[in-house]
Amino acid sequence: MPALSLKYSSGLKCKGWDVATVMKEIRRFGLSRFPTPLEPMLQLSKKLGGPEIWVKRDDLTSLAMGGNKTRKLEYLVADALSCGADTLITAGSIQSNHCRQTAAAAVRANMGCHLVLSGEPPADGGVQGNHLIDLIMGASLHWTDRNSRDAMMLTITEECRSQGLKPYIIPVGGSNGVGALGYVNALKELNVQSEQLEINFDRIVFASSSGGTQAGLQLGAELTGFSGRITGISVDQDKLQADSFTSHMAKIAGEAATILGVDSRINPGSFELNTNYIGSGYAVMGELERRAIHLAARTEALLVGPVYTARALGGLIDLVEKSVLLSKERILFWHTGDTPTIFAYAKELA
Numbered sequence: 001m002p003a004l005s006l007k008y009s010s011g012l013k014c015k016g017w018d019v020a021t022v023m024k025e026i027r028r029f030g031l032s033r034f035p036t037p038l039e040p041m042l043q044l045s046k047k048l049g050g051p052e053i054w055v056k057r058d059d060l061t062s063l064a065m066g067g068n069k070t071r072k073l074e075y076l077v078a079d080a081l082s083c084g085a086d087t088l089i090t091a092g093s094i095q096s097n098h099c100r101q102t103a104a105a106a107v108r109a110n111m112g113c114h115l116v117l118s119g120e121p122p123a124d125g126g127v128q129g130n131h132l133i134d135l136i137m138g139a140s141l142h143w144t145d146r147n148s149r150d151a152m153m154l155t156i157t158e159e160c161r162s163q164g165l166k167p168y169i170i171p172v173g174g175s176n177g178v179g180a181l182g183y184v185n186a187l188k189e190l191n192v193q194s195e196q197l198e199i200n201f202d203r204i205v206f207a208s209s210s211g212g213t214q215a216g217l218q219l220g221a222e223l224t225g226f227s228g229r230i231t232g233i234s235v236d237q238d239k240l241q242a243d244s245f246t247s248h249m250a251k252i253a254g255e256a257a258t259i260l261g262v263d264s265r266i267n268p269g270s271f272e273l274n275t276n277y278i279g280s281g282y283a284v285m286g287e288l289e290r291r292a293i294h295l296a297a298r299t300e301a302l303l304v305g306p307v308y309t310a311r312a313l314g315g316l317i318d319l320v321e322k323s324v325l326l327s328k329e330r331i332l333f334w335h336t337g338d339t340p341t342i343f344a345y346a347k348e349l350a
């Protein structure tokens with residue numbers, strides 16, 4: 001396994017942290033071309049009449065229709081392989097982007113893949129979006145209720161072992177210290193692109209759910225001296241769950257810092273999480289999401305997905321309209337993927 005090749009180590013002027021020496025030691029299994037594009041959204045910005053809005057296209061990672069889990073999986077798969085594993089096991093919802101990208105990563109790494117999906121397989125003809133791609137990728141699917149997913153992953157692990165296989169469990173969303181390294185790296189990637197374009201972002205806005213993305217970005221910001229605000233739009237955690245969620249993210253960031261061998265001052269209070277846009281709950285598309293999907297498509301030809309990215313962009317649009325985000329600011333919408341899901345919501349979107 002080659003060590004992480006830091007294509008962007010040259011020319012990167014990180015403050016106080018020598019990226020090249022620290023990250024070079026950590027193994028990464030290449031699953032995509034990087035950097036992902038960074039683009040201005042001129043027509044959307046103009047339409048909203050507020051700040052200049054840009055988009056970081058992590059929906060375009062080059063792994064089976066893309067998304068933010070690709071960056072996490074590069075580190076998770078490398079870790080699995082270095083443990084001698086031959087089978088990946090993970091869990092998620094029926095339209096999980098994480099499960100779809102894990103199934104694809106397993107193919108690329110020549111590993112087996114078991115996915116534990118919550119709920120039941122849809123009735124005749126209902127196979128769509130990520131679920132369809134899971135099947136096409138050849139993953140083995142197991143169905144259970146949401147609260148039994150971890151137990152089922154353990155059962156499958158035992159079954160694999162009894163067959164002489166070497167399973168590796170990836171937590172829901174790939175959100176642990178290893179996975180979060182992908183977004184520490186992503187923040188550095190953004191710094192390089194920003195420097196090349198000679199621009200700065202006042203704030204990054206994105207969808208936050210299992211916490212690895214936000215934990216990685218926050219740690220990356222701390223380590224590289226990124227000065228903008230990092231605002232996670234909660235996809236499913238409500239106000240009452242916010243404290244336990246930010247504690248969870250602080251734990252993930254701490255694990256990542258330990259792997260990197262760096263000190264971090266990140267604590268639960270370091271995270272900015274907006275819980276105002278969870279609407280009727282996880283995976284329930286409402287007017288906020290529908291409007292964001294249509295607006296992004298009709299101003300930028302940009303597709304956002306009903307579960308995550310339309311909720312985050314809908315929140316961003318609302319914050320512009322309420323003048324929380326100001327015209328003098330430059331905002332980055334970090335597109336985390338979720339586009340295959342639009343096909344599963346055809347009835348609501350057509």
Ligand SMILES: *Cc1c(COP(=O)(O)O)cnc(C)c1O
Pocket residue numbers: 067068069096097098173175207208209210211212213214305308309336337338
């Ligand atoms: C998983 C996911 C997120 C949330 O990322 P976390 O690291 O789980 O918080 C956001 N957007 C999309 C499209 C996702 O699939």
